[in-house]
Amino acid sequence: FLLKTHMQREKVLYVSSQNASTIFPAFANRLEYSKQEKKIVITLHNLQKNDSDIYVCAGVVKNSSFLSVNRSGTMMLIKEVEQTDCSNSSWDIYALIIMVALLVFALICCILYFVNRMKYFQKRKSNAVYEDMSYSSRHNTLIRT
16 A cells, blocks of 8 residues: 555555555546566656645555554655746847847947948048149150250
8 A cells, every 4th residue: 555644644556466456536647656576666746735745655464454554654745836927027038139139230230330431531542643744844854866
């Protein structure tokens, strides 16, 4: 037997030596077990607050109705966890992401504007060739024979 013993005494699981088993109604769809030789592994699912208790393994003494309890048992304390509504906080996250994206976009636009403006006001090196075409400079370049 697996028994709840402290808060509310009740039977949870019975497994006979011939491997016949009974899962009691309070744990009908929430208990699984596996048996290997003299070892039984029990798994409880979907625990509820009223499942808090001390669980003990007990054996039936042959030819009597007395139970022999092994060891001191296992205490399980189940706390209820409040579920928080995530729908409001998810909108906050989306709004934050959009604001950060807009700020990054504005920063990039400002940087490009100022880089372009600086290029416009830079002094340009002149690629032009100047030639003095005045009369005083031209007459010395004539060749006379």
